[in-house]
Amino acid sequence: MQHIFSTNLASALYTDMYQISMAHSHFNYNRQNEQVSFDYFFRKQPYSGGFTIFSGLGELMALLQEFKFEIQDIDWLYKHNFNDGFLEYLRDFSFNGTVHSMREGEIVFPQEPIVRVEGNIVEAQLVETVLLNYLNFQSLVATKAARIKLVARGAALSEFGLRRAQGIGSMFASRAALTGGFTSTSNVLAASIYGVPAVGTMAHAYIQSYDDELEAFRSFAKVNPEGCVLLVDTYDTLKSGVPNAITVGKEMEKEGHKLMGIRLDSGDLAYLSKQARQMLDAAGLNYVKIVASNQLDELIIKSLFEQGAPIDIFGVGTNLATGKPDAALDGVYKLSMADGEPRLKLSENIKKTTLPGLKQVYRYHDDAGNFVADAIALEGDAIPDFMFHPYEPEKSMSLEGYKATPLLQPVMKDGKPTAASPSVLEVADYATERLGKLTEEYKRFENPHIYKVGVSKPLYDLRATLRSKYKKDSL
Template identity: 45%
Template sequence: METKEGAALHTDLYQLNMMQTYVKKGLQDKNVVFDMFFRRLPFGNGYAIYAGLEHIISYLTNLEFKEEDIEYLRFLGFDEGFLQVLKSLRFTGDVYSMKEGEVIFPNEPILTVEARIIEALLVETALLNIFNHETLIATKASRVKHTAGDKQVVEFGARRAHGLGASLYGTRAAYIAGFEGTSLVEAGKRFDIPVVGTMSHAFVQSFEDEKEAFRAYGEENKDNVILLVDTYNTLKTGVPNAIKVAKELNEKGIKVKAIRLDSGDLAYLSKEARRMLDENGFSDIQIVASSDLDEYVISDLKLQGADLDMYAVGTRVITAYDQPALGGVYKLVEVIEGKERIPKIKVSDNIEKIVFPGRKRPYRIINRNTGKSEGDYITRFEERLPQIGNNLLLFDPFSPWKQKIVEDYQAIELQEKVINNGERCTTPPSLEEIRNNREASLEQLWEEHKRKKNPQKYYVDLSEDLWNLKRTMIEEKRKEYNES
């Protein structure tokens, strides 16, 4: 079942164990900063699409422990004093985030939480759950839509999704990424997404013959007549029967909108079906394809000259079929003691797992001459964006000898405050506004970053101050464990 908004027990046990320890030690009010980010792009893609922010805001602003939650934790053996703290616990921190629909890249702070440590710990699991799932689906859907180009793509995957909540929010993520509709009625109702429906093979089989099934469906679904033509034989019975029924329905003032192909050689069948429809005066009837489609199948269909108007994509988007997890993380980067902010770093033998320390500001560097993004640039929170005239030096933090100077640029700060003292402080955008943000963000990327295979790497650079802070803290930690 879908996780209820604000469900406080949607957390891992060790979070509650740590929270109880802080309460017993009197440290529960220590203020901290956590960054949420991911380390590697999914699907071999050149970018990811941020999805799930509205879900996260709803979760945080409705967070509370119900009486039955407290009873269950009492059953697990938690201390009574700790349970009394939980009864009145709400999220009272601040949250800074990139906009939903934004194009995002590894190792940059997508969302930042500044809160009491017990609050920041409690919400980690839910935030990552939402971010990892919805961003993964949005990114996969964006690949599919980019491949489909100007052809419509609709989401048909609810029955294959990993649970009710996954299908609902996965559908929303696909819509953010550019899909034009869904078969899932609940998603249409909840998020105002256009709903699309055809018929099933079972419907056709339940009638004495194909024509009778088509006729009955057309008469009772006058505004959305889409006929499934592959139940028996696509070209010998399905399309011919659809044409015969379309002529009958025309006489009653009913138009057949489309036929759907769900099996077989979709490229060949679509071309033959198009020819048959056109020869019978039905050039306005569209052809919809389904059957385990993804960006690779759609690309091949286009190369083979398939004559299709719409793609209905299900399993391979809603389950993120070729990569089951994004791998987003949530890491402590700063501890606040009074007016002092103390950067924190996690050190690892794996260079990709070394966290950028401290509170930060991510920027997108836009070349004013081309309107395209030259890279993202992360500074320490308190520093000004360095400029030498109109030039900015960018370098790869993992290979600092790789450098370039950007001339005449605009720096767009990517994070904004979305929750202040536990309360939302921004106007909720419509889903259409989020889609438009995704489209504008993608438009800033060079086509080389959007390739399905071997895309050009997009660099996320560090300011010199942040890079030096990271190096200094690594050296300090190395010195500590060498002396221990």
């Protein structure tokens, strides 16, 4: 029996079956060389927030360079009614398309193209599923991490989600958390790959395995004197756990070491952290950090600080690694050009009618460098000085006097990257820098301002023309 870790996850089988079925049809009608363009975008901000952190591009670029059908993949497809000519075509398949993208770590907003894929109709279609798989999940988790960082008041943040994450998606959860501003992880494999500290304390089971809590603490501290954090809530946090940790902390001082911290993993974290801080300080252990974990998220951390909780480090697991409560970003991948002609998906709901043609996204800044608005325009057109709301034509905005920067840049040409991908920590620094240019009203959790994203007049008119054409043709 084959298992997931004996499987090449760069295989082009890492897709939905209908992608291969459509490719089969295109090939049999000799359309495999027809050139197309697809846009990746999303329609709704996660967490009812005001921004999203774009994450996952580096991993996607690495995968696209290896995305192909291995011999065993072709053998498997032979069992599924695909003809010999098509399967021979797939033997030599590789992604040779061109990709334009916003920079990873960019602050992004609904409706605007974040990634554009150009290539033949087979390769551009086959990469859809994996692109959505990589970008939607990592952008969701990175945004959650950034929201947590916004309220953490400089406290250290570590990702603890491995045990609750969706299988091997835990690796991408760790990466995305780092993108969003976390600085360490409990996931040892992720730490080794991404070059960040691997951190951990101890489990209740370790303490329970001893007859005495103090003995457990002493044995752990003796073998792990550097970075030692003791879990103090196994029996009674304030009557047993913290006093025993203080005893061990004082003993460690005599040995020339320092207890790094204590961890609270249950109970009233605000109350317990205040009491523990007083007890530690009274014992002369003011340098000992307080670590908190247990079902944390941005709202709970915000509340803890509003209550004056003296917590220095947060370990955030389930709610971060699963993107709770949203669980998914609604990113989509839609055809915008085919055979040299702009295309759109028509819908009775104007919000689901796509934007046709090859496009560029411009970000406008005020004199202080803060983000003001984004305008979507047809590629090659002049930079817009006026834009219209994508779906409410009575709303418009002048862009005169603002500085504009194009956001979509080539990151892959003919299947090869145009430059080396930045490290995860470089992406995180960029995300922090860009989030700093988004003013506070967009970052609050309750009723955030809606960032203005509009379309240029030529793009607006092109969509209207195509809508009229397709509606007429459908009568």
